[in-house]
Amino acid sequence: MTKISLVVSDVDGTLLTKDKTLTDRARSAVQRLHQAGIGFTITSSRPAIGMRFLIEPLALWLPVGPFNGSSIIDPEMRPVEQHLIPKSAAERSLQILREFGADIWLFTTDQWLIGNPSGKYVAHEQHTIRSDPTIVTDFAPYLAGACKIVGASADAAGLEACEKAMQQALGSEATAVRSQTYYLDITPPGFDKGTFVQAMAKRLGVSLDAVATIGDMQNDLAMFRVSGTSIAMGNATDNVKDQATNVTASNEQDGFAEAMEMILKRNGVG
Numbered sequence: 001m002t003k004i005s006l007v008v009s010d011v012d013g014t015l016l017t018k019d020k021t022l023t024d025r026a027r028s029a030v031q032r033l034h035q036a037g038i039g040f041t042i043t044s045s046r047p048a049i050g051m052r053f054l055i056e057p058l059a060l061w062l063p064v065g066p067f068n069g070s071s072i073i074d075p076e077m078r079p080v081e082q083h084l085i086p087k088s089a090a091e092r093s094l095q096i097l098r099e100f101g102a103d104i105w106l107f108t109t110d111q112w113l114i115g116n117p118s119g120k121y122v123a124h125e126q127h128t129i130r131s132d133p134t135i136v137t138d139f140a141p142y143l144a145g146a147c148k149i150v151g152a153s154a155d156a157a158g159l160e161a162c163e164k165a166m167q168q169a170l171g172s173e174a175t176a177v178r179s180q181t182y183y184l185d186i187t188p189p190g191f192d193k194g195t196f197v198q199a200m201a202k203r204l205g206v207s208l209d210a211v212a213t214i215g216d217m218q219n220d221l222a223m224f225r226v227s228g229t230s231i232a233m234g235n236a237t238d239n240v241k242d243q244a245t246n247v248t249a250s251n252e253q254d255g256f257a258e259a260m261e262m263i264l265k266r267n268g269v270g
Contacts, residue, residue, distance in 0.1 A: 002228055003267045004038055005206040007260070008065075008197050010215035011044035011051065012128065012180070014233050015256050020128055022057060029260035030058050036269045039204050041065070043196045045179035045219060047107050047148070048073045050129030062200060067107070067148045068179065068219050069196030070187040081199075082109065082147070083188035089173035090143040093186045096169055100162040102151030102184065106139050113142055121152045121182060151184040159184050177219045185219065194222035214259055216240060216251070231259045 009015050016022055033040045040058070043065030044051060051064050055075050063072045063080050072080040085093070090106075097104050103119040105112065114122060114133040126132055136142070151166075153159045163184050166176035175187045193215075201211050209228035213220070216233035217240065224230035224243055232244035233255050241247050246262070249255035 001266060002207075002209045004212045004229065004263045005210040006039040006201060006204055007033060007041075007212045007214070007263065008193075008200060008223060008227070009040070009042050009213070009256065010193075010217070010220050011042055011046060011054070013216035013235060013251055014214055014220075015042065015054075015251075017251055022054065023254055023257065025254045025257040026260075027057055029257040029264075032264055032269070033260060034059060036264060036267060038263070038267065039200070039206075041200060043069045043193045043223070045148070045183065045185050046129055047112065047131075048077055049110065049131050052077060053130060062203070065193065065196035065200075068175070068177070068185055068187045068191075069193040069222075070175070070191035071147060072196065072199060079109070083191055084144070085146045085149065085174050085186060085188050087143050087146075089170055089186070089189070090146045090149060092169055093149050093166065093174065093176075094139060094143075096162065096166050097149075097151040097184075100151065100153070100158055100165070101155070102153040102159065102162060104139065105133070105150040105152060106142055106146055107148040107150070108142060108145045109147060111142075113139065115139070119152060120154050125152075147188070149186040151186075153182060153184075156181040177222075179217055179219045192222040193219060194226045197223045197226050212259075212263055214248070214256065229263075 041062040048066040112133045211227040212229040213223040213227040214231040216236040230244040231246045232241040234250035248259040
């Protein structure tokens with residue numbers, strides 16, 4: 001079996017618990033990866049600012065991949081690569097989200113813009129990314145700088161239908177995929193968590209066969225497809241588990257740490 005040289009992890013539902021906590025066991029597992037000479041980094045639907053708090057406790061030295069990997073940011077929060085949603089695709093996205101009744105959020109490089117401050121998931125996102133939104137009455141002035149557009153909705157089935165409609169409408173103009181059952185992310189075309197994994201493997205000069213990825217949602221499948229080893233969390237849906245090479249425990253049961261310990265053992269460490 002190929003030894004693992006690089007691990008790329010999702011954040012929410014994977015590395016963190018439901019209450020957005022990094023457990024001591026998870027932190028320790030990453031330290032052991034560093035000690036064993038195994039590269040480690042994270043990619044997430046979060047904006048860069050929402051990943052900053054993990055840099056120091058995880059001693060990250062590789063770039064991270066916010067906005068579902070469509071941007072690459074170094075550990076000092078400086079852009080390595082940044083891509084935007086084409087304005088026409090952004091306009092169409094807003095139209096479809098309104099048709100499905102989803103709350104609209106727009107993320108630029110450094111701002112989180114919302115139209116409905118009383119939306120169901122606003123407080124949850126504030127806690128998640130540790131940042132406050134800017135309330136706007138019109139998204140039009142910001143469309144040319146959109147890194148990510150999110151449709152937030154408590155109607156999981158409706159958002160799944162919206163995802164399909166969005167993918168059909170946008171085609172190759174943008175990427176549309178759910179990062180949670182209640183979030184539909186629209187990000188720049190041609191980039192996803194899979195392209196981020198490929199960029200990190202190239203940076204380290206390692207084969208994709210020697211890369212392990214771990215996640216729990218639809219947007220993690222892109223990195224599963226390009227990595228030699230893919231690990232689904234126990235809290236993932238059956239669809240995600242079916243496309244992974246391994247399944248670990250849930251994020252409430254330290255499934256991330258369990259998976260890292262499996263990788264270390266596979267590499268003959270510990």
